[in-house]
Amino acid sequence: MPARTGDEYLKGLRETSRDLWLGSEKVDSVVDHPMLAGGAQAIADYYDLHHRHPDELLMPDPETGEPISLSHLLPTSTDDLHRRGAALTRIAELSMGTMGRTPDYMNVTFAGFAQDRHRWAGPDGMNDEGYENLVAFQRRLRRDDVSLTHTIVNPSIDKATDYTFGDHPVVPLHKVDETADSIIVCGGRTLATLAPFADESAIYPGRPLPPDTPPEYSLAFTVRLDAPGLLFLCRDSGSRVAPPFDAPFSTKYDEQDAYCIFDHVEIPKRDVWIDSKPEVYNAVMFNSPWWANIMQQTTLRAITKLEFAYALAARMADVVNDTSDATVVQLGEIQTYAETARAALVAAIAEAVTWEDGNVTPNPRYMHPMRSLLPAWFVRVSDIFKEVGGGKMLAAPSRGQLDDERVAALIDTYLPGAKGVTGEERAAVFKLAWDFVGSTFGSRNELYERNYLGSTTLNRLMSHRLYSGPTRARGDELVDRFLADSHNRGE
Numbered sequence: 001m002p003a004r005t006g007d008e009y010l011k012g013l014r015e016t017s018r019d020l021w022l023g024s025e026k027v028d029s030v031v032d033h034p035m036l037a038g039g040a041q042a043i044a045d046y047y048d049l050h051h052r053h054p055d056e057l058l059m060p061d062p063e064t065g066e067p068i069s070l071s072h073l074l075p076t077s078t079d080d081l082h083r084r085g086a087a088l089t090r091i092a093e094l095s096m097g098t099m100g101r102t103p104d105y106m107n108v109t110f111a112g113f114a115q116d117r118h119r120w121a122g123p124d125g126m127n128d129e130g131y132e133n134l135v136a137f138q139r140r141l142r143r144d145d146v147s148l149t150h151t152i153v154n155p156s157i158d159k160a161t162d163y164t165f166g167d168h169p170v171v172p173l174h175k176v177d178e179t180a181d182s183i184i185v186c187g188g189r190t191l192a193t194l195a196p197f198a199d200e201s202a203i204y205p206g207r208p209l210p211p212d213t214p215p216e217y218s219l220a221f222t223v224r225l226d227a228p229g230l231l232f233l234c235r236d237s238g239s240r241v242a243p244p245f246d247a248p249f250s251t252k253y254d255e256q257d258a259y260c261i262f263d264h265v266e267i268p269k270r271d272v273w274i275d276s277k278p279e280v281y282n283a284v285m286f287n288s289p290w291w292a293n294i295m296q297q298t299t300l301r302a303i304t305k306l307e308f309a310y311a312l313a314a315r316m317a318d319v320v321n322d323t324s325d326a327t328v329v330q331l332g333e334i335q336t337y338a339e340t341a342r343a344a345l346v347a348a349i350a351e352a353v354t355w356e357d358g359n360v361t362p363n364p365r366y367m368h369p370m371r372s373l374l375p376a377w378f379v380r381v382s383d384i385f386k387e388v389g390g391g392k393m394l395a396a397p398s399r400g401q402l403d404d405e406r407v408a409a410l411i412d413t414y415l416p417g418a419k420g421v422t423g424e425e426r427a428a429v430f431k432l433a434w435d436f437v438g439s440t441f442g443s444r445n446e447l448y449e450r451n452y453l454g455s456t457t458l459n460r461l462m463s464h465r466l467y468s469g470p471t472r473a474r475g476d477e478l479v480d481r482f483l484a485d486s487h488n489r490g491e
């Protein structure tokens with residue numbers, strides 16, 4: 001099937017029931033629910049975008065020739081990375097980078113997995129069958145244009161024993177039974193962003209398991225959202241039913257996050273990629289092409305969001321003619337984040353890496369630092385908005401107030417901007433800024449940036465323990481040389 005249109009996607013969403021709770025309510029229809037309809041439309045827009053820009057966003061399926069999303073490209077050259085980058089940037093612009101999990105995120109991930117036979121088939125081909133299932137899934141993902149969520153983290157129950165599953169072995173996702181054609185799984189997973197708007201959910205390793213973990217915890221598979229026994233508990237909605245002027249982001253772009261419970265869910269074996277094979281489970285994500293591959297998508301999204309943030313923060317200052325040093329310094333700070341992220345990606349592609357199976361990714365050396373820096377930078381961006389925007393973000397009249405003739409005249413007199421900026425123009429900027437960083441939508445967005453690829457703590461830990469090779473090698477050489485020189489000076 002060729003790339004879907006927005007209408008085709010919404011039709012599919014209507015036809016896929018799911019056990020999904022929002023607040024105290026089991027949701028009947030995602031498409032019609034007032035708190036979810038905006039998000040469904042945003043994903044429909046994602047599908048339509050491909051048809052509006054076919055040259056940039058579509059490519060022929062390598063087997064059928066039908067047009068499919070370019071986010072499924074399996075890059076084998078830097079040209080491929082540039083081509084994919086242009087498509088991913090266009091997609092990020094849909095929500096100005098505030099939706100992290102539009103379907104291209106999973107498409108890029110699975111293009112990378114499908115290219116990585118080396119790790120997924122395992123030592124001596126011990127997981128050949130699982131790898132073939134994975135390749136068949138990636139084929140279906142791209143041909144059926146599936147909207148895919150994923151949930152790869154076992155929940156925190158007791159930090160002292162979580163890593164070994166200690167006294168709560170039923171919580172982490174695991175296999176409890178098996179038939180000739182399927183496995184039966186139980187457990188919890190945190191979180192599944194996009195769950196209301198997805199057709200299927202992918203399960204794969206988030207963190208390695210300790211050596212003595214029983215094999216039934218080593219699982220990877222896909223599951224349809226309507227599978228019996230699969231339950232999603234959504235967080236409180238960040239959506240608002242309001243005029244878009246009042247809440248430009250929250251009226252449409254809340255992608256939702258849900259806690260996921262598997263209560264004896266049956267998974268057909270054809271959909272299973274790892275079944276009780278810890279050696280494979282522990283190898284596919286760590287020191288693998290996955291990081292660098294997905295970091296192209298996430299860094300491009302971050303660059304888009306940082307550039308948007310920089311211009312919006314500068315607009316807040318312009319509207320009230322704020323040229324103070326304090327503000328200008330902070331605007332400069334956001335600008336440096338945007339350009340540093342761009343520079344990291346340029347360097348990573350200029351020195352792209354070819355992996356064992358011929359797949360090409362940005363160089364992980366320049367991508368790993370982004371994993372620990374970007375979360376901290378986005379927290380600073382929120383902070384800067386609150387410094388620069390302050391109470392002005394709250395003193396921003398709504399559409400209804402501006403539409404009232406008497407109130408609008410008073411707003412123009414008593415709440416205009418500087419240098420002829422009208423009350424309405426000023427309100428538009430500060431309302432947008434508040435929704436970007438301060439509303440429920442905005443604060444969830446900051447939490448997302450902090451955690452969506454694991455916590456900053458974990459990423460810095462990995463930078464030192466796993467990915468410091470080239471930095472350490474040159475650093476050690478410099479330290480040794482200087483020690484030797486200073487020793488000689490003392491002789």
Ligand SMILES: Cc1cc2nc3c(=O)[nH]c(=O)nc-3n(C[C@H](O)[C@H](O)[C@H](O)COP(=O)(O)OP(=O)(O)OC[C@H]3O[C@@H](n4cnc5c(N)ncnc54)[C@H](O)[C@@H]3O)c2cc1C
Pocket residue numbers: 101150151152153156159190191192193194206257444447448451452453454455456457458
């Ligand atoms: C909005 C949002 C959306 C998300 N979407 C998805 C999704 O779609 N799919 C998915 O799979 N995941 C998703 N995640 C990520 C996932 O759910 C976790 O949030 C993430 O892995 C971090 O885990 P945690 O929140 O439990 O924090 P933790 O890992 O518990 O870290 C919290 C803090 O605990 C401290 N800490 C204590 N001990 C340790 C230790 N041993 N190692 C590291 N830190 C330690 C650190 O200071 C750290 O900052 C999402 C997260 C958020 C916030």
